[in-house]
Amino acid sequence: MVRIGFEIHVQLKTKSKLFCTCPTNFLDVEPNTNVCPVCTAQPGSKPNGINEEVIRKAVLVALALNCKIRTEPIRFMRKHYFYPDLPSNYQRTSEPFAVDGELAGVRIREIHIEEDPGRYELRDGTVDYNRSGVPLIEIVTEPDMTSVEEARDFLKHLRAVLDYLDVILYPQIGFRVDANVSIEGGERVEVKNINSIHGVVRALKYEIARHKRMLAMGKKITRETRHWDEVRGVTVSLREKETAEDYRYMPDPDIPPYHIDPALVEQLRAQMPELPHQKKDRLVSEYGIDESAAWTFVLDKGLGDLFESLADRVGVKNATAFCLNLRGELNYRNKYLSDIQKPERLESLADLYFSGKITKPVYVDYLRKVLDDPTFVPKAQELLSEDEIRAIAREIIAANPDAVADYRNGEKKALNFLVGQIVAKTKGKADPKKAIQILRGELNR
């Protein structure tokens, strides 16, 4: 039996860093500009504070994952290791502030707060400390998942919850995952540094296959830590258990233990926004769609919102069809709706299509263009008039005597062929329904 558990690192969406007032928008600024004496660990600097916004967002997540918030003071620990991206060469990481949660049938063991290190570019030997001190939470699950599908399902649910709470700093980055995986007869292996749900699926499949192969060859699987190489699609051994690092954890003397105010917890509980499972129930009862479509929509927050907006405008049936089709295209691209720039283009696309201003083939074409080309804006086609279609239909009939003969001999498929010819010739500017009508008329004349 396969057992899978996760440690998930989420960069929290806050204005400033965990221990100083530097902004968190590390992706949007020049390297080493969001820095100060604190987040570069200049000698003599001290952590200025624990950013209260981090506490609020972290507690919100914990409550949404049905965790118990600990009432005893939480200590921040120093985890020591040398690495150029870590300015003090210790990382501050809190004790669990929340425990015993559950999401989608997977138990949440604990959640704690950490600071992100900077970014070290091994190749050119440079470090950017803009990210240093950005707040993270680490969500640790029990090893409750027994297949890659369950694991993917859980991560999709988690991602949805985080999106509904609007707590992810950069949705396009999402979260980082360390996966623990074991199969019967082998020890647990940790795979670190997986950056997407799709990556987790690939890494797990690779790792499970590797374990099975090893056992089949009579080899042992020992406890170790491996690194996921996204480009090569393989896991590589980092270290064995025997050489596990001693991080010399100690309580940070610069940070007095933090007591989470129970009144704050109650306040946040009362302010909790609608969560995916609640929205799913609402979509089913309000719009009468089936459970599975509702889940599909709510697990991508943007898609669920789009569905509701469209249902009011183009009707539930059309909105459902549009959103399911869109989900398929997004899946193909491993994307969330929030990854698409200017998503309002999707609404105009739906409006155009369902009001008959573009044809189905054009709609299919436009949808892909909207997803793949951020500059593409869908516009109504200049549709050909009936007379123009008729003129082209006559050309096609004249150029394809064999197909015409087949049609007249009762071969219905020949009609499709001829319509296809018209669509191709008009580059989609002819409404296929009208084209069939006119073609029939011409053939039967």
Add this chain to the structure above:
Amino acid sequence: MPMLEETLEKIRNGEVLPSEHLEEKIAIFEEREPELNAFITPTLDQAREQAKNIDSLVRQEKGEAFYGLVWGIKDNFAIKGVRMTCASKMLENYVPPYTATPVERIFENNGVILGKLNMDEFACGSSGETSYFGPTRNARNPEYVPGGSSSGAGAAVAAGIVDLALGSDTGGSIRNPASFNGVVGLKPTYGLVSRYGLADLAMSLDVPGPLASDAYGIALAMDVIHGYDPRDRVSAKVQLSFLGSLDKFDPGSVRIGFSDKLLDGAEAPVVKTIQHVLKFYESKGVEVVEVDLPDIWTAFPAYYLVMYPEFASAMQKFDGIKYGHRTDAQTLYDVVAKSRDEGFGKEIKRRIIMGTFISMAKNAEWYRLALRARATIVRMFKKAFEQVDMILSPTVPTLPFKLGERINDPVKMYMADALTVPANLAGIPAISFPAGWYGDLPIGAQLMGPRYSDPLLVSAVRFFEKEGKQWSE
């Protein structure tokens, strides 16, 4: 040497301009510094410019607290644009991009800063001998050590080069050199003075504090440098008045605690000095009470078990990559290892190795025991201060020793801290003041009080200065 109060009064009433006062100090600096080596980085030009500005402020009666009194700053406090070495090769060329909170407050109050003072490397030492920039010498007798780690602060104040000095105290680093140089030094209540900008030694023990020739200087300095700082999480939201209570010592309402245990292993002149001070207070109506301090000698080993791991953690950041001394090498590992090997002195390495060892997961029990011992010390003092307002002890059990005498005997060196470390472990204030002389060697006495009793301790010293006489032989 003129009293600080008189100097300040002369500047206030326009008799002496701040820049004239500074030149007097610079003259003493030129005369004594070659022998004492109390400074690592003198900043004479900046000081002169500062004093000139203050000249005009004084005429407008905007002198703030200091009116151009001259300060020296221990070289483990950051001043933007002035190198901060911590007396280590590791930071020989490090220039901080920001200024420490207590220093900021000194600038704001028109303290003229004459330079950065010598010290033991990263404040690790009790003799001023571990500095990468050479040892400082005792201002009273240059053959002797000035004490440490605020060695330059003790010597510069005693020699009259500066009016006031900012030091830091982790296990006695202000009080020890104050005692050895015959000046006053206050280790404030932990958290009373912001540590923001003070390079770490052991974060749960470190506290900045002043050294001055008398209690008045301590009170003047403390009123400025203490108070809440949002940049330091352990900073206390407490506001006290030092000058306001300086002359309000009321012997009839004060009880001083004492225990013979505090004289265990003390040299005879030290014992006599302490007995002399006790008799003085008693003669003035202070009630002297025998207190039980059963765990006072536990503090000494507990201190090292707490300090070493915190120090090792603090020193972790020096890797030759971001700032500080760098030795280039082929691999990342070698850059870090070689930079640290070349950048740190012997005592630093000793403490890092000890601290790393103690904080390893397999030795977690030791650290836990040390924390338990620390809690015992806190309780012991708490109980004692239910009976008395302050406790008198020697600052250092021995007289100052000669340069080179103990530098190769760490245990003997560490023993100098035995009576100063308890106050750091308990987070309570303690002041060392000149109380006796053995020939030309000063002897300091120490008063410890409960948390935030700092102004009372300073006023008790003031009372001794005004009413008492130092012991001598």
